[in-house]
Amino acid sequence: MKRRELLFTLFATMLGLPALSFIKKVQIRPPRPVRIFKVLREGEYYIHDEFVLFETPSGPIAVSRHCTHLGCIVNFRDDERHFLCPCHQSLFDWDGRYIRGPAKKDLPHFAVKRLKGGQEGYEVLMPRTRLS
Incomplete structure (x- = not known):
């Protein structure tokens, strides 16, 4: 029986090795800073291609526009203060919280810092990953 188990293990390993070659290694790179040279008052927002920047009583937040x-790129609807995905109608609150639709998860937030050194505005840190 031991020989049969050994052959089975070797055969299973030989079949499994090619499947492992499809697994990609994810490299996490430093975030990409995006600078916004605009000062927002509380309740105001700025729409970027990849996020919407809001000024809130507790400070600035940047909400991803990727459903x-x-x-898909979600649209911010100012009249109703929510994000709507044009692909499958997922709906998110103004701060990215999931309301309804097939998405099931909140929109991610990006780190935001106020610019310093005499400059006015914000720096949003966009995460970057790469498959190798």
Whole structure:
């Protein structure tokens, strides 16, 4: 029986090794800073291609515009203060919280810092990953 188990293990390993070659290594790179040279008052916002920057009583927040369902670019609807995905109608509150639709997860937030050194505005840190 031991020989049969050994042959089975070797055979299973030989079949499994090619499957492992499809696994990609993810490299996390430093975030990409995006500078916004505009000062927002409380309640105001700025729409960027990849995020919406809001000034809130507790400080600035940047909400991703990439839907957590399939990655479509969501639209911010100022009249209703929410994000709507045009692909499958997922709906998110103004701060990215999931309301309804196929997405099921909140929109991610990005780190935001106020500019210093005499400059007015914000620096949003965009995460970057790369498959190798």
